[in-house]
Amino acid sequence: MGATRARIAIDAMGGDYAPTEIVAGALRAREELGVEVLLVGDPQQIKPVPHQNRLDQIAIIPAEGTVEMHEEPLSAIKRKPKASINVAMDLVKQKQADAVVSAGHSGAAMAAALLRLGRLRGIDRPAIGAVLPTMIASKPVLILDVGANVDCRPKFLEQFALMGTVYSQYVLGITAPKVGLLNIGEEESKGNDLAVRTYQLLKENKQISFIGNAEGRDVLSGRFDVIVCDGFAGNVLLKFAEAVGEVAIQILREELPQGLHGHIGTALLKSNLKRIKQRIDHAEHGGGLLLGVAGVCIISHGSSQAPSIFNAIRLAKEAIDNRVLERIQSQNRGVNLEVKDQGSEVRG
Template sequence: MKKIAIDAMGGDHAPESIIEGVLRAQKEMPDVEFILYGNQDKIKPFLPETYSPQIKIVHTTEEVTGDDEPVRAIRTKKDASMVRAATAVKDGEADAVMSLGNTGALLAAGIFIVGRIKGITRPALMPTLPVSNSSDGFTLLDAGANATSKPEYLVQWAQMANFYAQKVRGIANPRIALLNNGSESDKGDDLHQSVYQLLTGQADINFVGNIEANEVLTGKADIVVSDGFTGNALLKTIEGTAETLLSLLKDGLLNSGLKVKLGAVMVKPALKNVMVRFDTSKYGGAALMGLKAPVVKAHGRADARAVYYTLKQIEQMLAQNLTATIVEQFEQK
């Protein structure tokens, strides 16, 4: 039985949304044990009086907050739910970690507790985002784990994302593109020009060239590789734009008079299709690629449904032995 260590105290709606997501996932994953790390007095009220033996509680007395300095929190809060969950993986008591908490702290826990795969220089944060022409979406990395990058980092990230797309997303020959400020091969600064040449020389990946930011949501690539600074800016721009547009649309439909409300009823099916297409919850969380075990970060505002899909994502990563594949590829180099 596979075991997922869950930081039950991380996120805006913890532990309620986390436990609701676990209860849903538990019904569909009979071969997975869910270990909830956190304050048992806060966890138990959200569990049924009699719950499945698949769910375990490990009581902890500390929490990593959003205001904590990441590395300091990991080193000093030894009984924090996030730290205990990561330590369980290090000690072989669990196979993967999930948290909705402090991203920097989870990255630090992944590097310093779970550990990097030998041969991987820097881990990368990789969410999956929607596209306009399919339900498959695209993965983006690095989305903010590294403030500065070197060409070899991006090549390793592309290779790891290639394995993820094949094994977890079921894409046989994923298209990999480099985020740049133009489509031509000589565009960008020295970093991006060097990466372009290196990716062109990789025979084992399907590199399709540069992609500009205005094209990433069109489905031209299954994987978009970026330096961490730019990738994080792109991720926040997409999230912010989507939230703003949806808010404006909702306000316009509800507060522009009776005729607009009647029109909204007529276009409701089309609007629903758009919402389904750009539903980010179904893609799960952002995986920290390059660690010795799956470490996945769900959004801090994630609801029970998003938690459920993140657990499904982790189950698939474990079932496909993704980490073992990456280890085999990189440790032999």
């Protein structure tokens, strides 16, 4: 693949607003980010969408069907080898694309990535990392895992911390990322068995800057750069944070325009309000990077529209440009990260 222009495979059929919004976001990314996009899906559904005149120079890779949200992901991707998410992953496996972006079934995206791309050496479980804003401007926090692994072992969370440190350092630009463990208290002895055992592993790992437990009130404080947790807690945390952002935006919309003075004030604060929206609206962050698989994969929210897809493609480009996969692999080289009994890695 060329080093100067990233090529991104887009699952055009995945998501609540596919393919129209997916295609719109991909077209914008092509024009503004200079990436090459490959739209994967049913050509008969992709071509009639608005802005079809801008599709002339974009490759449409045929696929048959998609994995529906009600389907069990592993059985579905095996039953539908030509589904859009499978075809997109195959493009990366065959070196015809550098990354995959999908707003479809997140479980199916993870299962397809594991089965087709495989894991990076030394990683036992991949994790979805999500970037959230904090109280400190231009200082986001990376949370992982936010949904890939409902059940975790301490060693998995240690690996998440290593991967999160690399991503935070090279993509988010944080020199020495401070790592925290999501827990119910600051004390080392607090939490369940997973938390207590993970604390010791993180404390002893010299490759990360572990500064202790992160309570719920600490998550958005800016004190931590990376926070690790199991996928169950992380997914609840992520969706709650998204809801809080939506509530804050709605409150601003309802309260600011009250009366003449309110309209004038809103006009004067227009640029400020735009920056507020950029900081707290989850659509501005695009999605989560599936860290730990042997390929760049961005999993977007199922309700993603064009702006979110654009930002997801931007995330993919940043991961490619900053060689995140190579850096994670280098970080893990020579470190014993193996777990004897791995069990089933692909679950619904």
